[in-house]
Amino acid sequence: MPLDSLSSTELLTDLWIGGKAVPASDGGRFDVLDPSTGEVLATVADGSVEDALAAVDAADGAAAAWAATAPRERAEILRRAWELMTEQADDLAKLVTLENGKALADAKGEVAYAAEFFRWYSEEAVRAAGQVMTAPSGANKIMVLHQPVGIAVLVTPWNFPAAMATRKIGPALAAGCTVVLKPASDTPLTALAMAKILDRAGVPAGVVNVLPARRSGAVVSAMLHDPRVRKLSFTGSTEVGRVLLKEAADQVINCSMELGGNAPFLVFADADLDAAVEGAMVAKMRNGGEACTAANRFYVERPVAEEFGRRLAEKMKALRMGPGLDDGVQLGPLVNTDAVEKVDELVRGAVDAGAEAVVGGRRPSDEKYSAGFYYEPTVLLDVQPGSKILEEEIFGPVAPVVTFDEEDEAIRLANATEYGLVSYVYTGDLARGLRVSEGLDSGMVGLNRGLVSDPAAPFGGTKQSGIGREGGHDGMLDYLESKYIAVQW
Incomplete structure (x- = not known):
């Protein structure tokens, strides 16, 4: 099935930075294969370190306005993204199958599951509740606010190219964070399709950036060493997770890790x-x-x-x-x-x-x-x-x-x-x-x-299977910082 037969889904094969499709700065591209035949399905822009930093620039430029956007407005945008994914579910499932190889029934299940993260976090966006209590001494009040952690780098695997993207983007946007998504190079087309859906749903330019790249280590490392990046969410192998944790330590970046299982x-x-x-x-x-x-x-x-x-x-x-x-x-x-x-x-x-x-x-x-x-x-x-x-x-x-x-x-x-x-x-x-x-x-x-x-349950592991939780209310808390204010009145 040629990609141009997916009538309801607008396909991108370039990087998505600052609300528009752009080629790689050095013109690099790489092939995406159809696992059922081994043949080339498409060629996609190969993001460089320069492109990665441009994506961080775009996320930084949009960060203040997005964090200040009313929770209800963020919620409505995520709700619209769920509606668009649901409308395009058949074509999105075919796209997942074409680049990932999974049976179409599995792909349809994944797309339905992926869309639910947008719906769930449209409901959670208005529930980042804080706390006010009297200090035990009675001398003051303890006020706790939840604020966006900041620019988030999201690194996703190839096995669930739609769901792993929405499971991270949904809570990040609900919390008020801007993001740079680095999808797996085996399956970048679905992630780029998500970018276009979010754009149509009303996500402002720069809030969501998607950076396909074969040179994953270099581009992710460059972003993790940019002091404006404050969050890393990674799904993948434990071996790569260990490397990224070491990289993130240089800037003491807040990390969520969903790693291997047995x-x-x-x-x-x-x-x-x-x-x-x-x-x-x-x-x-x-x-x-x-x-x-x-x-x-x-x-x-x-x-x-x-x-x-x-x-x-x-x-x-x-x-x-x-x-x-x-x-x-x-x-x-x-x-x-x-x-x-x-x-x-x-x-x-x-x-x-x-x-x-x-x-x-x-x-x-x-x-x-x-x-x-x-x-x-x-x-x-x-x-x-x-x-x-x-x-x-x-x-x-x-x-x-x-x-x-x-x-x-x-x-x-x-x-x-x-x-x-x-x-x-x-x-x-x-x-x-x-x-x-x-x-x-x-x-x-x-x-x-x-x-x-x-989507409504906290997903994550113990030991070397990861740090933090995705899904449920816990999933949004991973993109929020608690700020304590001691106050008297």
Whole structure:
């Protein structure tokens, strides 16, 4: 499908700085590929350090007026952005599929989810409530105001190109901050489409700037060392997050980090197995497994382990794989060839260590998949403790299954990781479910549910899965500073 067939969405392929599309200062451009074919989809302006600082200039020029804009006015603009996204949902979903590869049904779900952040934060914009109280001594009043933190640099990944943009832009704008969005270079077209939607919704020039760039390290570093930048919000790998935290330390920048995950999926013998398998398919296969919330390790109590593995394998085997825009496709390609190679390496390592691939376990041999970045849906049984596949994010359609015997053992295995983003628990005993949920060291738990993401809920992790929360009221607080005023009257 050519990009020009997306009739309701105005496509940009240049940088978006100061309310207008501009080429890169040095004329640089890079290719965006269609993961289903490996062919060039579009060429996009490649932002430079000079462009990054120009974007900060634009954000700085708009900052004072946007911070002074009435909360209701900011709310109405965000509400209009939600309406525009909803009107253009079909074309936006096709655009996501074209540059990301995910199945169209997944892309439609992402666009609906992404739009909800604009609606939610249109409602939160008027609720940045402060506080007034009498000091315990009685000598004065304690007044607390919430003010915008300042210019925010937003760095987003390729796996949810619409939702990761709106999840950051929504609360930032609601709080009164101006932003520079640096989208992943694999999927810049969706982010640029968001810029145009926000422009049509009435966002003033300079409030939202979008800077595609292949030279990510240099352009983000330049912005983090500009003293006018006061906020960094990053979603991506823990490895890159560590680097950015070190960079941000030079100017003591306020940081929100949504980093890697290694989600355990616990199934106890008293669980409803039909529900557990359905939940596993959602938790594992949403976005083809390319999600930080994806179930990465399946721990199943021994009496039901064989049956659970069999049912899960049947479901995985039945998935229809192919280009994301084709009718009925449930599993599209991975985002690029590096992703395929990483998944294949993890699977081969597990099999070499004694695991059995009862479904999949390889790149497809059919010639019709040879041009794209595909990997077969895979279930691995008898995965050995210590296997690399249990320690790293798979980011692909692979489900490794491990058995356990005791509740304490399941919790110990689940927590034996440096990550702590999300965990999943299936059990028919509510008391056990809540007890295990409390014992799991993760920021979120899906209890008898394979999906946890919700714009109204605080999303984030513990340990090396991140700092701060996105979504819910907490998400806007990450873009606000508390100012305390001691006053007498």
